[in-house]
Amino acid sequence: MVSRRLRTKIILSVVGIAWLMAVLFPFYWLLMLSLKTQQQAFAYPPLFLFNPTGEHYLDLFLNTDFPRFFRNSIYVAIGTVVLSMVVGVPAAYTFSRWRFRGKGLMLAWILVLRMVPGMTYIIPFFIIYKQIGLLDTHFGL
Numbered sequence: 001m002v003s004r005r006l007r008t009k010i011i012l013s014v015v016g017i018a019w020l021m022a023v024l025f026p027f028y029w030l031l032m033l034s035l036k037t038q039q040q041a042f043a044y045p046p047l048f049l050f051n052p053t054g055e056h057y058l059d060l061f062l063n064t065d066f067p068r069f070f071r072n073s074i075y076v077a078i079g080t081v082v083l084s085m086v087v088g089v090p091a092a093y094t095f096s097r098w099r100f101r102g103k104g105l106m107l108a109w110i111l112v113l114r115m116v117p118g119m120t121y122i123i124p125f126f127i128i129y130k131q132i133g134l135l136d137t138h139f140g141l
Contacts, residue, residue, distance in 0.1 A: 076141050 002010075033041050035052035060066050095107060126135070134140030 076138060079138070
């Protein structure tokens with residue numbers, strides 16, 4: 001006879017595995033679609049057994065500007081993380097360890113600015129960046 005605790009663990013494990021499979025299935029499906037030819041991808045009923053091909057990936061890397069776009073994304077991501085850490089870590093340390101006048105007001109303003117939807121900043125940033133020549137630059141981004 002199985003104890004109640006073991007039965008609960010088994011049920012939770014089965015539910016967890018089923019949930020994980022449901023969450024990961026779309027990613028599996030996308031990966032399989034990317035390895036099929038166009039005819040195989042649109043076949044009805046769907047083909048589960050097929051010969052994988054990498055022609056789409058070769059075309060993506062050899063015949064498009066994707067490598068340049070990907071490299072730009074990496075540069076911007078790394079620059080953003082570095083700049084955020086250089087500014088954010090000392091600011092967080094200052095706010096957490098030191099007492100100074102206006103600390104509460106500054107923290108409230110940071111919170112209010114974080115609550116404002118990001119779309120409200122787009123037009124003012126566009127106008128300012130266009131005027132100072134930062135439009136369409138890595139630094140401006």
